[in-house]
Amino acid sequence: MRYQDIGVTGIYGPRTTLAGIAIDAMEGPLVRLREVELIARVPSRARAEIDGLARREDAVVRVNWSGDP
Known part of the structure; x- marks a missing residue:
């Protein structure tokens, strides 16, 4: 399962456990x-x-x- 918005992507594993986050350094949040x-x-x-x-x-x-x- 992935959540994606401008500048940030959340990557989830089994049972919706957060496995990682990718943040765009130019567009993402602080x-x-x-x-x-x-x-x-x-x-x-x-x-x-x-x-x-x-x-x-x-x-x-x-x-x-x-x-x-």
Whole structure:
């Protein structure tokens, strides 16, 4: 099942469990992960902040097929 609107796509798995979200950086909404802004950022700076957040939260950062965290 997919939900699609301008700039954002939600991808759902079994029993309507959210499996992923794709957001267009040019048209999509502002998105934050805690205090880290994820849209309209220099990718290296956003990645550094995501890595820092993961260390503080004792979490693991994994990357997708293109290397994005």
